[in-house]
Amino acid sequence: MSSSQQPTDSRRRELIFSAATLGLATALGGSVVNATSGPSTPPTRLSPSDRRKLGKLEVSSIGLGCMQMAGPIYGVQVERKDMVVLARGALDLGVTFFDTAEAYGPFVSEEILGEALQGVRNQVVIATKFGWNIDQETGKRLEGLNSQPDHISRVVDGMLRRLRTDRIDLLYQHRVDPNVPIEDVAGAVKDLIAQGKVLHFGLSEPGIKTIRRAHAVQPVAAIQNEYSMVWRGPEAEVLPVCEELGIGFCAWSPLGMGFLTGTIDEKSRFTDYRASTPRYSPEALKANVALVDLVKTWAARKGVSAPQLSLAWLLAQKPWIVPIPGTTKLRHIESNNGAAAVRFSPGELRELNAAVAAIKIEGDRLSKGSLDMTGVEAPPKRW
Secondary structure, eight states, X not given: OOOSOXXXXXXXXXXXXXXXXXXXXXXXXXXXXXXXXXXXXXXOXXXXXXXXXXXXXXXXXXXXXXXXXGSOTTSOOXXXXXXXXXXXXXXXXTXXXXXXXXXXXXXXXXXXXXXXXXXXXXXXXXXXXXXXXXXXXTOOEEEEEOOXXXXXXXXXXXXXXXXXXXXXXXXXXXXXXXXXXXXXXHHHHHHHHHTTSBSOXXXXXXXXXXXXXXXXXXXXXXXXXXXXXXXXXXXXXXXXHHHHHTOEEEEESXXXXXXXXXXXXXXXXXXXXXXXXXXXXXXXXXXXXHHHHHHHHHHHXXXXXXXXXHHHHHHHHOTTEEEOOBOSOHHXXXXXXXXXXXXXXXXXXXXXXXXXXXSOOOSOSSOHHHHTTSSBOOOOOOO
């Protein structure tokens, strides 16, 4: 049952689907982390004190975006058994917050987490997302989006089976459905919470008015949007609304799809998803590498790696912001965890924020088809 009007060309639809589900945090659920830059550091485990709140939900200060577990988003081939080991290894390193979605695969990332987290379910927090029009029996991607209440209920039952659990800690609407009032969506999730199948409700890349309308029906625990030094859009309206309403914020692509790892320069060229992203075009890179240089300079100044500096910057913005970098390598999780120990003095943070703000990033953050699905306001409820 489709509830969106999308182009009928199947190839274009597939491209838009693949692009828009990035981050998903990731996220769009996560950010590619294929290399690090800066001093090498010993394996770092997040301590039990490295916790943050998304609404009333407590999670590790840095989570793991699990989109890349489902396949080669950035050209990196993965084996299922290795991703199971990765998820268990992340928990051993103190990461207790895992972000996935039915769209990742579809279903593959959820299945991997379900296998990996058997026996340790009570030690972790699992977030997943609904909203795409996916056949729940075959996994076939159908036309557009689907947040009809009856579909949400069927999706959640499938999620519980794949994740091998009796509850979902945080359930996001992956993208706002332009044909379903958010009151209906929030009401459907509220019913699932009453049934004990879901514990908390979230939204990914929604419009501002939609956040308020959803929150009035069922308190929203978290908003998941792209946010990093390279994309600071949430600072204008989303973060202020989150602070006002007591909503946490989960940052997908916190390393800018690898841009903030310190390994990209103006000569870099891409053959993966980033090849269609304006921000990473050859012309845009000439201007945007100024931010890479800034990150490297500050990383050296703080004695950390470029990814650690970039994640630490996010953590320093608000105490209720949680980044969910994605990776397929355990060593990157170890390195990323080191960001939790990085501290900025008030003067340093002001200086760094001003330096970041002074650099104008060229090019849109997503392809047009993906961008059109962000910041959408749900249609009004007809009472």
